[in-house]
Amino acid sequence: xxxxxxxxxxxxxxxxxxxxxxxxxxxxxxxxxxxxxxxxxxxxxxxxxxxxxxxxxxxxxxxxxxxxxxxxxxxxxxxxxxxxxxxxxxxxxxxxxxxxxxxxxxxxxxxxxx
Numbered sequence: 836x837x838x839x840x841x842x843x844x845x846x847x848x849x850x851x852x853x854x855x856x857x858x859x860x861x862x863x864x865x866x867x868x869x870x871x872x873x874x875x876x877x878x879x880x881x882x883x884x885x886x887x888x889x890x891x892x893x894x895x896x897x898x899x900x901x902x903x904x905x906x907x908x909x910x911x912x913x914x915x916x917x918x919x920x921x922x923x924x925x926x927x928x929x930x931x932x933x934x935x936x937x938x939x940x941x942x943x944x945x946x947x948x949x
Contacts (some may be wrong), residue, residue, distance in 0.1 A: 842892075843900050850904035850938075862912040866943040868919040873897055874937070877930045888924035898922055901938065911940065918943065 875888040902914035911917075927934060 847900055847904040847907065850901055850936075851908040854905055854908035854910045854938075858908075858910050862909050863940060863942060864912045864916060866918045867911060867916045868921070868941040868943055869898070869902070869917045870921040870939040870941065871898065871901060872923045872925055872937045874925055874927050874932075874934050876934050877926045877928075877932070879930060881926060885926055888926050894922050894924055897924070901936065905938075905940070 873888070873894070877885075898920060902911075902917060905911050906914050
């Protein structure tokens with residue numbers, strides 16, 4: 836497979852660095868929940884009340900590249916461990932703010948948060 840976006844490689848690298856800074860334990864294993872809010876640049880044409888990014892990139896591609904980075908960082912054993920996803924693509928509150936993501940991984944027991 837060849838990545839179609841030039842932004843994927845730098846994104847993965849940023850996630851790897853942030854994940855290694857945030858977590859130094861053994862790779863997480865078992866049933867995991869992935870909660871991500873992607874903060875996307877606010878277009879100049881966006882209404883002041885607009886909250887959601889409804890155009891490309893699509894959330895499944897964002898999630899896939901983020902999961903791959905979390906595995907490469909050693910944060911999770913395998914991205915197949917993610918059994919629940921809570922994903923949002925939000926516009927930044929103000930134009931020109933820093934884009935990125937808030938990422939939380941919850942370990943689930945019997946399918947529920949512990």
